[in-house]
Amino acid sequence: MSHSGGGDALYCVCIVISFKSLFKSGPPISFTCSKGEQADLNKILNYIYQISKQEHKKLSSYIEKSITKSTLSTTNVLVHNNAKPYQELYKSCIQNRINIKELSEQDLHKAFRLLKTIAFNTNDRLHASYMQKLLDEKLRRGGRNNYYINEMHKIYVKNRQFSRARELENLYKSGIEKDLPAIKTANIAGRSFMQIKSKAIVQKPFLFPKGGYVIVITSPFCGPSRRYTDWLKTKPNLFKLFSKHSSWLIPVEGEFNTRKVLSTNSENFPIEMKYAYKKNEWPEIGYWGTPTLYFYKDGMLKRQLVGWPPEGQEKLLLQNLKAIDLL
Incomplete structure (x- = not known):
């Protein structure tokens, strides 16, 4: 990467x-x-x-x-x-x-x-x-x-x-x-992610909740991803919204870098980065560059937001959140 x-x-x-x-x-x-x-x-x-x-x-x-x-x-x-x-x-x-x-x-x-x-x-x-x-x-x-x-x-x-x-x-x-690290996989039909639990990485199933939801493709090593998270933390209401209505997925890579992920998760609690298990579990996600935000309503993809420049994309972000009834 x-x-x-x-x-x-x-x-x-x-x-x-x-x-x-x-x-x-x-x-x-x-x-x-x-x-x-x-x-x-x-x-x-x-x-x-x-x-x-x-x-x-x-x-x-x-x-x-x-x-x-x-x-x-x-x-x-x-x-x-x-x-x-x-x-x-x-x-x-x-x-x-x-x-x-x-x-x-x-x-x-x-x-x-x-x-x-x-x-x-x-x-x-x-x-x-x-x-x-x-x-x-x-x-x-x-x-x-x-x-x-x-x-x-x-x-x-x-x-x-x-x-x-x-x-x-x-x-x-x-x-x-x-x-x-220790890895615990499971026989899961459908979407899944991998999460750091204690000293192991554990595969778990993922199900979309009803209503609006955001999947954030992110990386602890990506400057624009960090820039987006830092900006989000200056917006308490939006940070709270994303804490409840989003999942943050690291793209499928050749290393897990658990120490960096854990430190990033600690800085951004309760937002937690997890690992995508396989890309083909997310067929509607067509682009895995970071950061990319995918906006869903009842499990159906509605909108996409790519990147986070220094000036931000707040207007588009708010439009997308409104489109899936999270605002």
Whole structure:
């Protein structure tokens, strides 16, 4: 996860953002890899760069046009699908095209890093499995491999493949930077979140209450998220409203950073940050940049508010709260 600092940033975003919007976004990137040829790693890295450049440009255009028109949180809802171009890139240019054992050290490193980017954006266990094969080859050759082990560990955590992450911890104890805390998952049908309880992270079900409710996508490391919370604490009535009628979710990431989350929760009590378990449990949430607020009425999404600039977006926030009868 790449976060903005306090600065004048409006929002914090993941490494790569891709989305559909009401604005024209140009043609999708065409991946021209001939059938049967070996993977061209430099070409693949260039495609990844093109995806990143194109989608960040779309995001900036979306935010600028939406704020200018004051429609960001009404009918014009930002939706991203950052898995799709990476799924297509993997199928078109990587799958069954890399002879791992014949890769040079430089190309093995390059292949691992590009698979890491793909796996990060897709949360696809197939891509994590391929990344593991590259790690296995790196370990077979010996040398300093802590970077590779830790990046693999983060992908398993992000995919919620906790047993695989534990296997890495048990095999390479001294090489793991951040061991998983105790985790208690459950067989939950529907939405869920993960909450710090005592010394464990516990998965719990989520149900929307009747009436208005807000889901706040947030992060303790995001400057604009902190700016929004700091502003909210200067508005006692709104802070009380959010304490009762909202849930604050940290996007699915490769680390839990429990110490930082606990300290932030202590500062903002009774508002409590929890962890989203899996993004696909929230199909209507189309954008996970922080902060983003989703406004619901009887469990149905009605409005969206993206980002919190230095001057705030109080007018739009109040409009959205009124739209779901919380004001």
